[in-house]
Amino acid sequence: MEKFYCRICGYRLGFEPWGDDGKTPTYEICPCCGVEFGNEDCTIKSIKEYRESWIKSGCKWFEQSKCATTWSWENQQRHLPKKFR
Numbered sequence: 001m002e003k004f005y006c007r008i009c010g011y012r013l014g015f016e017p018w019g020d021d022g023k024t025p026t027y028e029i030c031p032c033c034g035v036e037f038g039n040e041d042c043t044i045k046s047i048k049e050y051r052e053s054w055i056k057s058g059c060k061w062f063e064q065s066k067c068a069t070t071w072s073w074e075n076q077q078r079h080l081p082k083k084f085r
């Protein structure tokens with residue numbers, strides 16, 4: 001199930017951002033944190049750096065229209081895949 005979540009922000013996507021094998025990035029953009037799968041989320045280091053700067057900039061949504069009014073980073077971060085925390 002973790003395969004459906006963004007490695008940076010824990011957003012539940014409607015697809016597997018790194019494919020079924022976890023090694024085939026789709027190069028789609030996360031509507032929440034704006035990461036390009038296969039780019040800034042390639043390594044643990046780049047994941048943490050991207051996440052940190054995203055949080056520092058106020059957790060801005062890439063596609064604001066998809067952001068639910070009840071959304072909070074505190075809730076969503078519980079869905080971060082464990083090995084990418």
Ligand SMILES: [Zn+2]
Pocket residue numbers: 006007008009010011030031032033034035
């Ligand atoms: Zn994301």
